[in-house]
Amino acid sequence: MKAGGHKYWTAQRDGEVRLHQETTSFANNMPITVHDMFSSTAIQYANYTALGSKHGDTWHILTYIEYYEQCRRAAKAFLKLGLQRFHSVGIMGFNSEEWAISSIGAIMAGGFSVGMLSTSSPKTCQVIVENSEMDIVVVDNDKHLQKIIQINGFLGRFKAIIQYKEETRTQLENLYSWKAFLDLANSVSDDTLDQIIDSQKPNQCCAVFYNMVTTTDPPRAVMISHDNITWTTAATAQSLSFKSPAEGQEVLVSYLPLSYMRSQIFDLWIPISVAGALYFAGKDALRGSLLDTLREVKPTLFYGVPWVWDWLLDQLKTSQLSSAPFRKKIDKWAMQLGLRTLKRQMIKQMHPQVCLRLFRKLTFYLAEKLTFNQARSFLGLHYCRQLFNMGMGLAGTTLDYFLSLNMPIFQLYGTPECTGVHTLSTPGHFRLLSSGKALPGAHTNIQKQDQDGIGDIHIWGRNVFMGYLNDEENTQEKINLQGWMHTGDFGLLDADNFLYVLGNVGDIITLSSGEKINPNPIEERVKRNIPIVRYVMLVGQEAPYLCALLTLKCQINTQTGEPRDSLTSEAVACCRQLRSQSTRLSDIIYYRDPLVLDFISQGIDAANAEATSDSTKIMKWILLDMDFSIAGGELGLNTKLKRAIVAKMYQTEIKSFYSEESLYS
Template sequence: MPSKKARSAQKSAERSETTTVNYWTSRRNGEVRLRKLEDAFYDRTPLTVHDMVIDTATRFTNYIALGSKYKNTWHLLTYIEYYEQCRQAAKAFLKLGLERFHGVGIMGLNSEEWAIAYIGAIMAGGFSVGILSTNTPKACQIIAENSKMNVIVVDNDKQLQKVMQIQGYLKHLKGIVQYKEVIQSEQRNLYSWQRFLDLSHDISDERLDKIIDSQKPNQCCTLVFSLTSMGPPKAVMLSHDNITWTTAATVQSLSFKRPPEAQETLVSYLPLSYIGSQIFDMWVAISVAGALYFAQPDAVKGTLIDTLREVRPTTFYGVPGIWDQMADSLKARHLGATMFRRKFDNWAMVLGLKTNLKQMFGQRQLPLGFGLAKTLTFDRTRKFFGLEHCRQFFNLGLGLPRATLEFFLSLNIPIFEFYGQTECTGVHSVSSHRAFQLLSCGKPFRDTNTKVLEGDKDGIGDICIWGRNVFMGYLNNKEATKDKIDSLGWMHTGDLGFLDADNFLHIAGNVNDIITLSSGEKINPGPIEEQVKMFIPIVHYVVLVGQDMPYLCALLTLKCQVNVETGEPRDALTEEAVDFCRNLKSHSTRLSDIINNQDSIVMEYVDQAIDVINREARSESARIVKWTILDTDFSIGAGELGVTTKVKRGIVYKMYQAEIEKFYEN
């Protein structure tokens, strides 16, 4: 560690703040006006990322920071070792020629090297740019060119080959670092992780400290790219203050512990290039001096539960796909249990749901028998997943269906939803033990503002937010930035929803998802799709279609097992779906048993359920006229789902254009 005591909050306060009037910028070296409220309850001092990291490294020097498993042994880094390696990486980036406000791309699965490279690039004055390992070479090229990438860090040869294909087009590229596997082909600008860190010896502490000291909280430190099926990608500029303020607001809103009272234990498996998981995994862990353990590369294919059982985290974050897998495992386990065990668990779950719903409205007294249910069912369930030490459970993908939320609530596992976009640093509102309401995204952060524009008769309208979590702007895209942030600094999210009387935020869809029928009537598909999933438990995903057409139709997928090796859906239905069919007196066990009208029992049930939904429709135009069951479930690999398993409507429309056209044939 450098001899002089580094950068404290007091030093940050003494930095001269920008005199820029604008709340936004599209320039890579631009500065923005921070959104401070005059009557703020708790106005946090603006900090840089380095301020936050060194504060924890100084106060919690010898506590475990990172854990990575190699073969059967955990490699652990303390906070002082973590900080020192970040400094080493920063120096090495400078040695490779990283320029101020230029990019360092990091492409690979979550690991200690990923985190160290990310923080090191920021310390060195560059932009850290997380790149999804599933991106194509062309997508990588677009990201690298837009961010003026000087260095690309990859985890293995597969990712390296993508860079090799495009490096001739990257005029700013000066070095490539591979941190996993043995490098198979030597070249002048290619470095192994250790050889890369060794470059740090040629850069002095004084030179690095000078760069760190020159950084301001209202300057950009990371770029997050949104690659969509429509139009060029947008580079979201996030400032130091965006990261540090949002992290502090998240910690304040939730129930984290710090040493020496206790140390949080977290497991990282969701892509860190997604800013939501990055905030919760990397930055919250640093803020509370938690121990962050990295899951195995095949975590989502089945080994996640092994890591959870070994590490036993105190907080767990899932996405809808993971919660579905966990629910399916529990339901299959339940079906295979003895008659007595099934009856006892059913009794416990009824009691658990009633108790938790009452607690949601302030009733804290536990009913008779709850302790027995907790010991024999609830605790047993948590231990099955390695979650017996968990105090908080989160869904990092908006909108779990009510059935899933109530299923886990019946097992005394309240899943907290949150709301955020990349443009608001991943988080704006969050549920907690102090603020929990089923089907809401919790309450907005303190010292932020949230308003709903042009609400309909139900109060649903465009959600706008204002706060220090709102991004700086889109890099080199002034017009798109002005469309997103108005002159008063309000960010127009494009999401639809409402704030209830208790200030809980509810999301009801997105402006871009609105379907305009040929009659001119506009339909928000979200609430209708949720109804379909609630009325037809065998259905996994629903996508309404009908843009510029005379009526609505629906694409349905059924719940199918997933190939643990590839992540692709199988033909076989889940245990829950098979049990559902059995209750209908259907013998179907596979998707192919049902599609193309082969199972009249299931098809009739779906048809009747759609009729019930249509009778409750708000208007004639909001009814589903035709529907079809697709011959496969959606998946991330096939492209229908995003990283948080959110449906990509534009992709679905393109992939299933033939099925959609059949709906409207005369």
């Protein structure tokens, strides 16, 4: 076996794994550590912009050589504080240069970088601290500090706590400001740090990501190696044809939590790999300031999760609704033309007549000048070459809306266990509803296929994680002896190896008849037929028939991140088309707006008309009095529906479906 006879997995913090290498592909590229990748960029592109942070009305810029030196200072300071090899540094706070420097500094010092969600409960934080053997924790403000103090009082294990935003208001012996922390580096030599850096191997762990599996089980600790990060980064950058200076510098905006694996790949590691410029959005980005940042920074790549795309769509529609009547007519013509033309291109059904193609090209150019460019400029995305959706379940209506403005949103697929990315859609490799093709040197296999070719998705490649920390049993279930990883998702591959992800094994509903139902395509049918609906969750486990929980599209509270009672402008426009005067969710629920409720009922009937059998029809439904959100706990970071949590929250409503009387039917 290669790599010293190591297996493809380990559950030990100091373990080494066999890399998924092949002799004749990208998978055989020379393995390197995170430091190797960073130092190479810092030397070659020393004076290019690396990080940008807004301080008041001005941007504070770090060049690559400054960024690298700051990470080295942080690493030496961590060593001074007593960070042990293969122990962790926890980081809790909004994305910032201090977050990035702490993470990379911890890795350079021979520890693990561990991102901690600010929404995690003290109990969850305690599990993470104990499991990862956390020596030091870095927080951004006093609110997060107080949460850590609760854990510190119980465990008494932290060697230091570092606060990098706001002045420290709490007196603690082991509490350091950011400046005081970095000053500790002065007493640690470069040689001491270099010896630790040189001892690190590509097939050893450098970061741990915690993945909540259920509401009752402790989170699983996903071990990510140096090679997982550096190889996946290089493969992704090559697939997306990213540029490096002086050919051109990529520009990205960081706003989704860096404790999320995929965010780290795109925000921290890809910019380092290609010497891109990363700008941090303000902490109120998801409360409305993101648009201002995008317009100012002008990114060359942008990604969002489904609710972010829905939010951007609503901003655009609000702008369009305030336009003059003539402008509305132009936009409607342009968007209809754009959708027809781009869908025709994507399915390769261009008309053979040259004169007609030329006419379409000229009219498309006119639509681009009059409407498409304005929409891109409004969102600050006019320099973006590629737009990505990072979560499952983006509504087809949202995809079509952006496509009609010549802003195709590409899908990718990946889990924390495959370093966030396994397949990518690109302009050159695109299929409608597909998540694209596997990274070069990685492989996808569909096991236990049914008659339609649908089965369990298994993957192989150097993006496959090392294993679950301190959990050998679940690691062995996840990765087999040949290195193939069972994702837990199911889908199909077409003849050209495009992957279509259709759901998760844990989402399957088993009726009392024993029939197994995949809820995802049924839920998508409902959303397609009822554009005012945001989320649909089917229920019916061990019940005689399916029922549905529905939420409507509501605005987001800019202070809390929770949904408001007010409907989005898109939803209000839909109500107006129905001749309904409702503008709030409460107008529809508490006053039982007959126009909207009848529209929803007709949409359910239309979805049922497409059902392949009676068992896949929705027999009863209820409209919930609040939209789902990350802040509310119903959604994960990538807006994946937390079905078990939602079922627990609405168990009374679900029980009513199967009583003699129902709420709606």
